Amino acid sequence: MDAATDAAWSQAARERMQALDAQLAVRFDRGDATAALTAARARGIDALVREAWARCIPESVDAALFAVGGYGRSSLYPQSDVDLLVLTEQAWDHAVGEAISRCVALLWDARIPVSHSVRSQEETVAAARDDITTVTALMDARLLAGSRSAVATLADAIAPERSWPPAEYFAGKREELRARHARFDDTADNLEPNIKEGPGGLRDLQTLRWMAMRVLGATGLDALESLGQVGHIERETLENAAVALQRLRYGLHLVAGKREERLRFDHQRALAARMNRVGHADLEPADNAMVEAMMQEFYRNAARVQRIGDRLLQRFEEQLEGEAIAEPIDDQFELRRGYITARDPAWPMGDTARIFELFATWAHTPAARGLHSRTARALAEVLRNVPAYSEASPELRQRFMALLTMPGAVATLERMARLGVLARWIPAFAQVTGRMQFDLFHTYTVDQHTLALLRNFALFASSADTQRFARAHEVWPHLRKPELLLLAGLFHDIAKGRGGDHSILGAEDARVFCTAHGLSDADTALVAWLVEQHLTMSVTAQKQDISDAEVVQKFARLVGDRERLDYLYLLTCADIAATSPKLWNAWKDRLLGDLHVATRLALRRGGEDPVAAEARIAEAQTNVGLLLDGMGRNDDGMRWLPNSSFLHARVEQLTWMALQLSDMRAGETRIAARHPVAGDASLELLVHTPDRPGLFAAIVATLDRIGLDVLHARLLDAPQGQVIDSFVLMPRDSKRAVESRDVERRLGDVLSHPLDQVKPARHARPSHLRHFRIAPQIEFSEDHGRTVLAIVCNDRPGLLADIAQQLLRQRFPVHDARIATFGERAEDVFRISQADGQPLDSVAQEALRDALSTILQGDHA
Known part of the structure; x- marks a missing residue:
């Protein structure tokens, strides 16, 4: 066939795909299931690929054409690559090469982004053996054209006994997953998260599926559930998360108009509008609230994928290594391969107190690697039965407060947050879980910012980072009750997104919480005051002249006493440093430290007038002279x-x-x-x-x-x-x-x-x-x-x-x-x-x- 005929075919194929994509975009806006859309797009590509193959490859050529990767799974998004493998045992000659090149050129001219490789069975075995990415792509291979006997040939080429047996494959993919997560700072809670590659994204779901295929021979969640590797609730959670992530990715490809996997600011408003205004042809940009709601759903789903993914990694490990020998901790819990496990299979028997006992045991077992997947599943299945603190018994509230006074209280709160217990106990925390703010100041979601703030408290207590926080470790030992600062940190942003002043609303939440948990009037007032004033010291230091004695005196009158000053200083340092990695620096450390020292001196003077400027100047001059003299x-x-x-x-x-x-x-x-x-x-x-x-x-x-x-x-x-x-x-x-x-x-x-x-x-x-x-x-x-x-x-x-x-x-x-x-x-x-x-x-x-x-x-x- 001549070039003109090929060009006409490519033009017609391009128009067919444009029509199909337009139809699928209408179906997306109508709310059709994303899996159906990606499958329909794959079928449309299938037809064109087969036509191009038939036009270019003579029947006499001994070759088979496979779809591999995402295309092999019949899942093609609007901007996805089309990955092909030509498997042939025929001796390679120029004519065959020309035919395959012509086929690929036809598809490229049709604007189909094809990536292809041509291999013999022996070459396929070698490629699979040498590269885990290659063997993974071939695991999803699907025959498009050629003899069906090639399917068995390919399956034999990538069989575990030839390349990547289950244990090696699992170890390789787990390391690949860890390295990929590290590229995103091990969190999905970034301002512009990657839907596909980031932690908790679609690649995580695919990785778990590939591991299950190699380790257990299970090809989907149905098989994993029948094998007892996932519970019914875990399965439903993963399915729902997959549906939400797939829809986000499809919509992102539509609004970006190019291959894009990051939820960039450039596209968040348009995507939120498209996701929420179904059926509107002329979409206006979404407002901040709509963007934040869309992003919150993403962050929550990513967190769910990560939680269940961690459990599955444990189960695959156990499947490969066998059941571990139990090491008793106490009458309720034991360690299995370093993970804390409830000894009773029926745990927690509907008793929330046992859940709090788990976290107490965990706090006293610092060598534990984490929570065993069996116990984590049991906890997830009873999570909905954990009462809000307002509905809990006084004894249960006392158990929660006891956790805050134990060693490692910050780690305990992190674990409770990650496993969903904290959001059940404090419903207001559930409202800010996964909540982002559409700006460049707040790098993390509200819940992750709060947890980062609490981790800074742990640094202050351990004196682990005295370079970043020069004075905090000196102030920390003066705290009468450190748990009060933990509560202030927990509640300082808890009212974000409700409308109104989040400091005032959060202070009221803190006051109600502290009263319910039996704190004294004085301690309750301190926590509520800290939440209400948590921005004041930062604003005073950064926007006012703290060398002005009147500014310091006014701040000292607001603070009132040394105890409040110390608590507020530590809360302010931790809050700024947890807002963004770029926000905290040595200058702000010194600025807040100077305000802390100046206010402490002002409080010592009580209600007297500030020291006269002349006396302050003379004192500073004397001190400088002494330092210079000491240097010679x-x-x-x-x-x-x-x-x-x-x-x-x-x-x-x-x-x-x-x-x-x-x-x-x-x-x-x-x-x-x-x-x-x-x-x-x-x-x-x-x-x-x-x-x-x-x-x-x-x-x-x-x-x-x-x-x-x-x-x-x-x-x-x-x-x-x-x-x-x-x-x-x-x-x-x-x-x-x-x-x-x-x-x-x-x-x-x-x-x-x-x-x-x-x-x-x-x-x-x-x-x-x-x-x-x-x-x-x-x-x-x-x-x-x-x-x-x-x-x-x-x-x-x-x-x-x-x-x-x-x-x-x-x-x-x-x-x-x-x-x-x-x-x-x-x-x-x-x-x-x-x-x-x-x-x-x-x-x-x-x-x-x-x-x-x-x-x-x-x-x-």
């Missing part, structure tokens, strides 16, 4: 530090500054940068230079070009017409180290030239930020003779440099800056004035508002 250095550098700096900076920081300025002369520029904490990426920058217009704008523009984000900036007038600017910086790219010497060199070069030559860099807006729109807010107020400019808007690279450039154009000097970023949200505060040092009048404020709105509205559009 003179205090010449202190003369370049303005008195106000001794109010704002720590003694250690002031000592470093004085050392950098010890031999400086009038009119000279001195730049110094350092990593204040070993191993931390943050940088501290000191710039001491003659004051001139555009200085702040030039500095931040240069830092932006270097790839450094400003976390904090302080600008003070220094003696002899100089200024001293200090910055806390963080590399924008967490994988790229920025050397302090490089910052000093590049900034020194910029400041040695005219500043009006320094312009902000142009940045492409990161694609993921376009899904998060924050209406810009620009507010003015007056404080101590300065104008306070507060800006809330979408964050983006170069934002601070652009704002600084606008302030320069308006000729408004910047006297101080507090920079805070929360995911996609920037909240920046500047203390500015007019050129004559006076606050901005109303006309100047409106002119600046208009100028800033111009650059910020573009981010919002």
